[in-house]
Amino acid sequence: MHSFLGVLFDGIAYGMLLFLVSVGLSVTLGMMNFINLAHGVFAMAGGYLLVTLTGKAGIGFLAALPIVFVGTAAFSFVVERLLYRPLYRAPHLKQVLLTVGIIFVAVAAATYGWGPQQQPVVVPEAFSGQVPVFGLELSRYRLLLIGVGLAVALALVFGLERTRFGARIRASVDRQSTAEALGIHVGRVFQLTLAIGCGLAGLGGALGVNVLGLDPYFPLKTLVYFLLVVVVGGAGSVPGTLLAALLLGVADTAGKYYLPEAGAFIIYAAMVLLLLLFPSGLLGRRRLA
Amino acid sequence: MMLPPRVPAHLVGAPPYLLQLRQRERWSAAEIAFWIALVAVYFVFPKNLLFASQILISGLFALSLDLILGYAGIVTLGHAAFFGIGAYTAGLLAVHGVRDPLAGLAAAACAGAFAGRLTSFPVLRGSDLARLMITLGIGLLLYEAANRATALTGGVDGLQGVEIGPVLGLFAFDLKGRVAYAYVLGVVFVLFVLVRALMVSPYGLTLACIRENPKRAQAIGVPIGARLGNVYTFSALLAAVAGALLTQTTQFVGIDTLGFQRSADVLVMLIVGGTARLYGGFVGAAVFLIAQDRLADLNPVYWLFWLGILLIVSTLYLEGGVVGGLRHLAARVRGRR
Numbered sequence: 001m002h003s004f005l006g007v008l009f010d011g012i013a014y015g016m017l018l019f020l021v022s023v024g025l026s027v028t029l030g031m032m033n034f035i036n037l038a039h040g041v042f043a044m045a046g047g048y049l050l051v052t053l054t055g056k057a058g059i060g061f062l063a064a065l066p067i068v069f070v071g072t073a074a075f076s077f078v079v080e081r082l083l084y085r086p087l088y089r090a091p092h093l094k095q096v097l098l099t100v101g102i103i104f105v106a107v108a109a110a111t112y113g114w115g116p117q118q119q120p121v122v123v124p125e126a127f128s129g130q131v132p133v134f135g136l137e138l139s140r141y142r143l144l145l146i147g148v149g150l151a152v153a154l155a156l157v158f159g160l161e162r163t164r165f166g167a168r169i170r171a172s173v174d175r176q177s178t179a180e181a182l183g184i185h186v187g188r189v190f191q192l193t194l195a196i197g198c199g200l201a202g203l204g205g206a207l208g209v210n211v212l213g214l215d216p217y218f219p220l221k222t223l224v225y226f227l228l229v230v231v232v233g234g235a236g237s238v239p240g241t242l243l244a245a246l247l248l249g250v251a252d253t254a255g256k257y258y259l260p261e262a263g264a265f266i267i268y269a270a271m272v273l274l275l276l277l278f279p280s281g282l283l284g285r286r287r288l289a
Numbered sequence: 290m291m292l293p294p295r296v297p298a299h300l301v302g303a304p305p306y307l308l309q310l311r312q313r314e315r316w317s318a319a320e321i322a323f324w325i326a327l328v329a330v331y332f333v334f335p336k337n338l339l340f341a342s343q344i345l346i347s348g349l350f351a352l353s354l355d356l357i358l359g360y361a362g363i364v365t366l367g368h369a370a371f372f373g374i375g376a377y378t379a380g381l382l383a384v385h386g387v388r389d390p391l392a393g394l395a396a397a398a399c400a401g402a403f404a405g406r407l408t409s410f411p412v413l414r415g416s417d418l419a420r421l422m423i424t425l426g427i428g429l430l431l432y433e434a435a436n437r438a439t440a441l442t443g444g445v446d447g448l449q450g451v452e453i454g455p456v457l458g459l460f461a462f463d464l465k466g467r468v469a470y471a472y473v474l475g476v477v478f479v480l481f482v483l484v485r486a487l488m489v490s491p492y493g494l495t496l497a498c499i500r501e502n503p504k505r506a507q508a509i510g511v512p513i514g515a516r517l518g519n520v521y522t523f524s525a526l527l528a529a530v531a532g533a534l535l536t537q538t539t540q541f542v543g544i545d546t547l548g549f550q551r552s553a554d555v556l557v558m559l560i561v562g563g564t565a566r567l568y569g570g571f572v573g574a575a576v577f578l579i580a581q582d583r584l585a586d587l588n589p590v591y592w593l594f595w596l597g598i599l600l601i602v603s604t605l606y607l608e609g610g611v612v613g614g615l616r617h618l619a620a621r622v623r624g625r626r
Contacts, residue, residue, distance in 0.1 A: 083601065087604070087605070090604075092417040092418070093358070093364050094604045096364060096366070096556075097556065097557075097560055097603070097604045098600065098601055098604040101598070101599070102597065102601065104594065104596050104597030104600065105593075105594055105597035105598060107590070107593055108593045108597065109594070111590045112594075224425065224426075227422060228422070231419070261437070264429070265437065268426050268433060269430060271422065272426040275426065276423075
């Protein structure tokens, strides 16, 4: 799999995973203007939920995924109600501190509950191994990732552009006061949007156990990647997030294949450079970012 | 009843704002007591002087963060970058033969100021979010660089073999940390006096003005870019000196001096102590390190749990940190009399 196309394929699959997890963060950062560094906690929660459901409870991999989505979405309701809501209008510093605090608590809680080691996950037969496509041996699991990523991206764009709820979200983002005057319950719209975003993060975290690994320091280790995707893509934009996720996924994978000794250096350097060139993201909403 | 402040002869009839500035400059009794208490620590806790030096160093580091975060309102997640630069500068110099501690401090200060100046340009443009990302990115970049350049920095094992000569060529560092404490206290006090003078001056007021209302600051003629740029540089210098002091008193540089955890820790210290209050960093560092010392004995992961709870509670319910709370209390007591 060292061929250029193979690296590209792996990179795109990785990028789709990044997209799944990050798109919810794009909502809190871009639309609600809330600096939510604890987003990785929801992805981690999804991962642990999947591991527990498939391992201890004996539920099938595919059957567990919807449960993970609903479970993390419900979890986000609680967190939003108790912790996020009082700080929506607070200075950014407070939001940073609160969410870093949530990360620390989550790390300790996960260590307490599951121990410090990496968690194993059993992938069903149908998604393990490789399948030949045009002479390339493609991993079935990565094809699954790409499939889910594309489906979610399409569903999000369709949902935002073509449904009544999507119109409400767009109205709430563009001008909160006018949306409220028209009878839209902006708080509830954002809460639901956040729940969907966190559910997707949980789904991404669950699918990512096989690729990203899962241990209690997951939210800290991956924090930069998710922030990166959102900030580079332009907070609040679904296509921007997808584009940035794919770019970074491919760049990171290529770096790991071709320049393993540089480690994470390349991705951090790319981030600083991209931020200097595009302070409000590639496809950013200039007003918000 | 508090006595009205004495007005010196040459200021009689001066406009009120001059008198207010004058009042800000005066050292209060509580402040003088604070520094006397730090000197007293030397005699009262002779067994804990190494730990006390750590608190002072962390306090200086938190004070440097206070300049840009508390006074100028710049949120950063990568302040450890400068701390680490100072620590490695002092360490590398000592390893390669320059053992004089003050020379090490001076070199670290220069390196920190240089790095601060260099990074101030990208940090000062853009929104809070872009700043967070860029400071985080620069911090991680440096960490990764130090991690990979094992030949120079020792990588994850840290820089070994740091030997520091006697202070001023007279006082050699001892195992009990007596010289270390006196040395750190002296350096920290000198720098604190400098910072205090700067922050009570009109210069410090313009920083607060930029933090509260950048548009108005611009309208009254405050050069915002220049102000933020040089306070950022100065803050980096102070952080680097704190890092160098840590290297010199522990005779070792670990890669964690550059880590994200250290940036987060110093943020917590400052917030717990209280921002824009000069003493917040020191009080926060003491509370933080003593709590860590007690709780980490049980289990480092549980310490992380309590640290998280501390952060959540202090952002939701604690306004102005410990120092802010004390001042509030003092004002109420005074009001009741």
